[in-house]
Amino acid sequence: MYIEKVKKNMNLPETVRIFDTTLRDGEQTPGVAITVDEKIGIAKKLDQLGVDVIEVGFPAASEGEKEAAKAILDLGLNAKVCGLARVLKNDLDAVLDSDVDYIHTFIGTSPLHREYKLKMSQEQILDKAVEAVEYVKDHGVLVEFSAEDATRTEFPFLSEIYQSVEDAGADYINVPDTVGVMVPSAMHWLISKLNKDINIPISVHCHDDFGLAVANSLSSVEAGAQQVHATINGLGERAGNASLEEVVMALITRYDLPLDIRTSQLVNLSDFVSRITGVRMPPNKAIVGENAFAHEAGIHVHGVLEKAETYEPITPEMVGHTRRIVLGKHTGANALRSKLDEYGIEMSEKQFCTVYDQIKDLGDKGKKVTDADLKAIAVTVLGRAKKETVKLEGFAVMTGENVMPTATVKLRIHEELKTASKTGVGPVDAAINAIHSLVSETTDIELKEYNIEAITGGTNALAEVFVVMGDMEGNHATGRSTREDIVMASVEAVLDSINKILMVK
Incomplete structure (x- = not known):
């Protein structure tokens, strides 16, 4: 309701491209290493999901990375297959040798990167960026340019380098919030300003150091960004990247943007990636968490059973999830009756009250009451002697x-x-x-x-x-x-x- 009141003031694009970087930035999650076969499996599922671009890795890093890029390209996916490269000829050649159809190249632009990492001037950095973009375009490949640490770069220089790579033939510019320092209002301001200077599509790559990656990505779209970098389950360096499932569902259901994403596959893909990487999702993870559509409190359960929308903003089926009625100390009678009906268990009011009291007692002791527990308790109560001598x-x-x-x-x-x-x-x-x-x-x-x-x-x-x-x-x-x-x-x-x-x- 309130979103509709402010949408008219947004500079929303007609649609948004989803650039998935699970196999590149996601693999940079500390402790995560993904084999070639595992990358192929994830890439296939990402393509089935419907993402626009799959960033498969950093081919210059190792032969395994290059092999993975070639193997994924050979799958003949609908998504564009992208490789990452610094603005160095060796890096660019490694990606070109992989035969991918999209190169994402980058160089640091902030004062911190210029002084401490690169030890280069603004002019030197700008020249390197332009040379890299021209080199890639000479090979007939799509190129996206990132000013690493863009959100800590002086705006005049940031705008200048983006305009320069656009003139050199860049197809997309990417604005990375490399260390997640932005807030949504600042991100909106920055993208709005760049939009006035840049004519090619703007992409954003937000990190989650302050838990704002998704919010900053959505604010960027409100300001006109046409592409969002994201990872499955929000994997990535340090606190991770913008969570793909959260970004996608917000864009589709909150902003009514037509994304060609098969959302019913999100939970399955989240679980697949979680098992491969070994990074388990917390139960309360939005969209794909175990508890995303779980209800325990009596008033919530009563509302959901009467009309799901009372406590669910989207249906669980929309993302491949299922609704769960959880039993515990907050359980109401309606929830318990619903569970018993689900399993075809009929009992008298006295028997029902006995089961209900035992469930509440277990909940007060901190016990998570599973469906199997409920069945066992119900069978026990149903089978009790009618008379206690x-x-x-x-x-x-x-x-x-x-x-x-x-x-x-x-x-x-x-x-x-x-x-x-x-x-x-x-x-x-x-x-x-x-x-x-x-x-x-x-x-x-x-x-x-x-x-x-x-x-x-x-x-x-x-x-x-x-x-x-x-x-x-x-x-x-x-x-x-x-x-x-x-x-x-x-x-x-x-x-x-x-x-x-x-x-x-």
Whole structure:
């Protein structure tokens, strides 16, 4: 609503080209190295996604880089295949030898780069830039020129060098915020000023040192930039680059720009790149994170179930994601009913309340309740004895090194309270022995079968205990309990089984 009010004041282009640099700047993420075969796999998926340009690497860096560039070019992709080169003949020749159809060349222009890295004057840098662009154009290849550290370069010199490379035949100029120092308003000002001096398309390459790479990229588009450099998952040097998935979805859904991107492939591609690079995305990563379309709070879940747009700006299917209703301490009744309906589990209101209370209790203890946990809890509640002749009133266990495992159990049997303490080879055995001693006057029972299974991984996983008890008359009954405490789950399962046997007597 409010975006529409300000769009008329923007200098939006008709569309925006997406220049993907995952295989170049993304690979510069500390600790990441991508093999030739892995680069080919990512390049194929990027092409299927629909990016306009794939920057495949820095061919002058190694034979492997050059081999990767050639291999990707041989795939016959729809996207332009680009190689990076400094404004040095050896670098440029390495890219040209790779037969790519697009060269991205650069040289530092800021006072810091001029004085400390290059030790060159403005005139020398300008001459090198122009020579490089002319050399590439003499070979009939598209060229994009970057003034490295542009956002810390004096504007008069920055404009001069961009105008000079344009006159030399550059097809695109790129404005890199090399160390991520810009803010959106400053980026808008800079691109707007350059737009008045430059006639060829302006591209931007923003880094995320202050978490502003996407915002600065979008502000640049508002000022007329026609191309954005980005990486899958925001990979890149230091804090990374502008995240491709965030830039793309913002441009399409917030600015209504027609990008030829198959957005439903974004989550799959994000996961693919994450697995190859070993850089896992945080759950709350926008667009592609595990929690991007997850809801736990009761009011949110209720809203989403009634009308998804209440708490989702886009549909999860649009980016290849799925909606998740998460169970925990903030879970509302609507969320739980929705989950139970999803799995076709029907229960009475009393049973529902029992499950609901257990879910909330687990959430209060910091437990993440998975769908598998819910199913186990629901099955346990559904299978409980309808009548509790024997009811647990108290329980304690003592165990440890050089200590005989001892359990004290207090039961209410036919409204009479009874307490017993027994030892065993372990806390579960001790607890069952104590129960057996207390109910022996009521029924002579024996444990026939005992099984335990962790529902999910982790030390806080719920334990599902399944038992079969039998009496001297040949009656058998199953008992089941699901708890984070294995001993308590065992006690509840045994008592459930005993109550079922007593119901048939």
